[in-house]
Amino acid sequence: MTTELRVLRDADFDGWYAALELAFGGVPEAPEEVALWRELAGFDRSIGVWDGPEAVGTTGAFAFRITVPGGERVPAAGVTMVSVLPTHRRRGLLRRMMRRQLDDVRAWGEPLAVLTASEPDIYGRFGYGIATHSLSVRIDTARVRLSVPPGTEGVRLRLSEPAEARDACEAVYARRVAARPGMLARQPGWEALPVLDPAAGREGASPLKCVLAEEDGRTVGYARYAVRPDWSDAGANGTVLLRDAEALTPAAYAALWRYLTEIDLTSYVSASNRPVDDPLLHLVSDVRRCEARVKDSLHVRLVDVGAALAARTYRGAVDLVLEVADDFCPWNAGRWRLTGDAKGASCERTEDAADLALSVRELGSAYLGGVSLAALAGAGRVRELREGALEEAAAAFGSDVAPWLPHGF
Known part of the structure; x- marks a missing residue:
């Protein structure tokens, strides 16, 4: 069969994205999530392979700026949505897409390409190396105490609707970007991602919540989270599911974590993506009761x-x-x-x-x-x-x- 590789067109998107969903197990995403990715995708930076009218391979490349050592924000292609339908494996389609994509990234003048891998063993042959790792924790809050720094008691915490607090949170995030290599400067439209909260994806958890940390009337930190209730014969056994947290001062960061670990009717705090040198590890009384685990995160390719x-x-x-x-x-x-x-x-x-x-x-x-x-x-x-x-x-x-x-x- 003859297949065609071409840049994505607006009329192609629904079939292209349906092929991506099928390759990743066939579970449709919520309409609001698909709508956001359609808005962010950038059709001229996305390509696919078609077999007749059917999309059988997909990939895209967001236009990012990533912090590197020294604080510079360097243009980088955020490689994403990579898939090949199981009916079209072993035909070189992935290699064709990677070849075209890296040629495009070079032509765009972007010195880096970066990705996260659903299967980490795939991308080494295309020159990607694992450059960052992420820390996950599941804190047993009945057994773990926090030792907080001076000034924590002076931090005011205030609940806010995530959408209403979005600008305040983004201002904190923007000030944190230069402080750590690997962080992404949020481009227009990306501020919607942290507050995306489709009901279909909550898996028994509450709607997204947001708590702000304030010092002298200024927002200096935030945490966005949900609560998944659970009950046993012994009582409440819920879990706090942290989506993200940032703070500009150690006191604000400690205050946010103390808040998360003391929410009523919960016994655990779960976070799946924190830095491997997170200060949290030095706030807790027993790191073993935090079930800390590390896995690969960002893969980097020098173009x-x-x-x-x-x-x-x-x-x-x-x-x-x-x-x-x-x-x-x-x-x-x-x-x-x-x-x-x-x-x-x-x-x-x-x-x-x-x-x-x-x-x-x-x-x-x-x-x-x-x-x-x-x-x-x-x-x-x-x-x-x-x-x-x-x-x-x-x-x-x-x-x-x-x-x-x-x-x-």
């Missing part, structure tokens, strides 16, 4: 090695020649001299002898500072060609705070 490495800063002075392998995007392959420090960097082609050899996948993993080049070398994925180069590179690429993706896409 333009020189521009990407020059866009971030480095924790220490670095002057290295990197021998980069990149079979899928051969324009990146070869030797690059990276020179930089905490003030800035440059990365240019060179013929000088290489200090380290690695693939673009390892560069993607290390790019945001959360995965050590030394750890990758321990796995045999980075080779030191000059003594001392690995130690220099590992120190320079690191980040003082763990990179973190605040929400999916």
